[in-house]
Each structure stands twice: as structure tokens, then as C-alpha cells.
Amino acid sequence: MKAIQLTGYKGFESMQLFEVEKPKPAANEVLLEVKAAGVNFAELELTKGRYRIPKEPPFIMGFEAAGVVVELGARVKNLKVGDRITSLVSTGGYAEFATADATVAIPIPEGISFNEAATIPVQGLSAYALLKLAAKPQASETLLVQSAAGGVGLYLVQLARIMGVRRLIALASSKEKLDVLTGLGADVAINYTTKQWTDQVREATEGKGVDVILESASGEVGDQSFKLLAPFGRIVVFGARNIHDTISPEKVQQLIYKNQSVREPSRHWRAAVRSARSFWQPSAVRFSRRGTLSPPLANWP
Numbered sequence: 001m002k003a004i005q006l007t008g009y010k011g012f013e014s015m016q017l018f019e020v021e022k023p024k025p026a027a028n029e030v031l032l033e034v035k036a037a038g039v040n041f042a043e044l045e046l047t048k049g050r051y052r053i054p055k056e057p058p059f060i061m062g063f064e065a066a067g068v069v070v071e072l073g074a075r076v077k078n079l080k081v082g083d084r085i086t087s088l089v090s091t092g093g094y095a096e097f098a099t100a101d102a103t104v105a106i107p108i109p110e111g112i113s114f115n116e117a118a119t120i121p122v123q124g125l126s127a128y129a130l131l132k133l134a135a136k137p138q139a140s141e142t143l144l145v146q147s148a149a150g151g152v153g154l155y156l157v158q159l160a161r162i163m164g165v166r167r168l169i170a171l172a173s174s175k176e177k178l179d180v181l182t183g184l185g186a187d188v189a190i191n192y193t194t195k196q197w198t199d200q201v202r203e204a205t206e207g208k209g210v211d212v213i214l215e216s217a218s219g220e221v222g223d224q225s226f227k228l229l230a231p232f233g234r235i236v237v238f239g240a241r242n243i244h245d246t247i248s249p250e251k252v253q254q255l256i257y258k259n260q261s262v263r264e265p266s267r268h269w270r271a272a273v274r275s276a277r278s279f280w281q282p283s284a285v286r287f288s289r290r291g292t293l294s295p296p297l298a299n300w301p
């Protein structure tokens with residue numbers, strides 16, 4: 001089969017097409033004919049050696065894929081050949097075939113394309129896990145989403161809106177992105193590349209600061225956002241760039257004096273995926289014709 005392997009850490013030029021052996025599913029796995037594969041921020045960082053290296057190159061790129069089951073491992077009972085699924089994959093999604101653990105594979109609801117479904121395992125489930133398991137925003141709270149027009153951000157905005165928060169603030173870098181975000185339900189969409197963006201956030205929170213911040217921007221925007229956290233607020237850190245961050249004594253002092261906390265997404269990723277799977281069952285979630293999420297979300301807690 002054909003597959004794109006990472007051969008080093010020079011960015012895109014280290015991604016090359018090879019003819020490799022088709023993988024064999026283990027007893028708990030299925031073999032998937034890949035129709036669409038997700039391209040994630042962390043994978044782009046990985047091509048430059050800036051993300052956790054899963055193994056020494058060369059290896060097939062791609063954390064997730066959507067496609068059709070073409071072979072079952074000996075112990076698989078919950079899926080059959082011909083099923084349309086989307087899943088985290090064990091052998092790399094940038095390939096004609098990939099293997100996936102059958103217990104974390106998600107059947108694709110009718111009406112959802114392979115392209116749309118390929119955004120669910122990493123970006124969709126991350127957004128779900130970040131909100132449900134880590135941030136746990138209350139209806140009375142304000143929520144700030146950075147990089148809100150990215151893959152995870154678009155899910156976060158839509159899910160947070162459905163979940164219900166008092167004020168949903170979204171950050172992005174252009175007018176087009178801000179328009180998309182308000183169209184998806186953000187109460188306030190702010191261009192963080194302007195000088196006065198932090199004043200706009202303070203204004204949107206009546207000077208109180210933000211109760212919950214979803215932090216993936218790192219750098220200057222990350223530092224500025226930290227200062228916008230309200231007393232008793234929490235900041236959930238989840239970006240590939242954040243893994244290189246350090247926390248300064250000033251930030252620790254702020255956390256102590258303002259009774260704030262820093263959270264990370266659940267380390268128990270498989271448990272999070274299993275918890276989230278029910279959310280994506282056909283009756284639970286709807287993608288509208290525009291590819292957006294809409295209620296009813298039967299399993300949303």
C-alpha cells in the first residue's frame with residue numbers, strides 16, 4: 001500500500017510517499033480502508049521534532065482516520081466488515097490502510113461524510129473531553145476560547161454554546177474568522193492581534209475577568225490571557241506548544257493570591273474517548289448541512 005512516512009524533522013520535506021506493507025490487525029483491532037485522515041496541529045509540530053516523538057522515524061504519519069472496515073481481528077465482536085468508522089489509529093492514518101482498536105472506533109452516523117468524521121477522534125473528542133472532564137464550565141460562568149477558529153476551537157465554541165455558559169468569548173486573528181465564530185454562537189469574538197484585545201475581554205466580563213480559559217496559544221497571547229483570569233478561575237492547558245512552557249513565580253503567586261487553578265485534560269485518554277463515544281452516536285449528534293453541530297444532543301450531560 002502507499003503511505004506517507006515521516007523520515008526526519010525538517011517539516012514537510014520530511015514527509016515522503018513510500019510503498020509499504022499493508023498492516024495486519026491484532027486480535028482487538030480492525031483494518032480500515034482509509035477514506036479521509038485528519039491533519040492536526042500536533043502532527044505539524046511533530047514534523048519539526050517539536051512534539052512527543054512516538055518512535056524513531058521512519059513511521060507512517062497520522063493520529064486518526066475515517067474509512068471502511070475491511071478486516072476484523074480475531075476477538076472483534078462490535079464491528080463488521082463494511083462498517084463506516086472513524087478512529088484513532090495505531091499504524092498511521094496517512095496511508096491507504098490503517099489498524100484501529102475496535103473498542104475506541106466510532107461508527108459514523110448517517111449523513112456525516114468521511115471528511116467530517118475524520119475531525120472527530122482528535123479535535124472533536126478533545127473538545128468534548130476538555131469541556132466535560134477538565135474545564136467543567138457552569139452556566140453562570142464566562143469562558144474564553146483561544147485559537148477558536150481552529151479545528152478544536154470550532155468544536156469548543158459549538159459545544160460550549162450547546163452546554164450553556166453565561167458569556168462565550170472567542171479569540172481569532174482575522175475578521176473572516178471572527179464572523180464564523182459569532183455565526184457559531186460566540187457572544188463576543190475578539191481579534192487578539194490588535195493592541196486593545198485584553199481591554200475588550202475585560203469589557204466583555206464587566207471587569208471581572210474570565211472564569212474559565214482554554215489555553216493552547218502559548219507565548220504572548222497565553223501570558224496575557226493568564227492575567228485575564230478571574231479570582232477562583234481555572235485555566236485548562238492543552239496545546240502542543242504548551243508542552244515547552246514554564247510557569248513563572250509571578251504566575252504561581254497569581255494562582256495562590258487569587259485562588260485560581262491550572263488544569264490539564266484527562267491523561268486517561270482512552271477513558272475519555274469511551275466516555276465521549278456515546279455522545280457521537282447517530283441519535284445524539286447532528287451535523288447540519290453546513291457541517292456544524294446542532295442540538296438535540298441526547299447524551300450531553
Ligand SMILES: NC(=O)c1ccc[n+]([C@@H]2O[C@H](COP(=O)([O-])OP(=O)(O)OC[C@H]3O[C@@H](n4cnc5c(N)ncnc54)[C@H](OP(=O)(O)O)[C@@H]3O)[C@@H](O)[C@H]2O)c1
Binds near residue numbers: 122147265
Ligand atoms: N491535549 C490534547 O489532547 C489535544 C488534542 C488536540 C489538539 N490539541 C491542541 O489544540 C490546539 C489546536 O489544535 P487544532 O488541531 O485545532 O489546530 P488547527 O486547526 O491547526 O488550528 C490552530 C489555530 O491556532 C492558531 N495559530 C496561532 N499560531 C499559529 C501558527 N503558528 N500556526 C498555525 N496556527 C496558529 C490559528 O488561529 P488564528 O489564526 O486565529 O490564530 C489556527 O486556527 C493545538 O495546540 C493542539 O496541539 C490538544
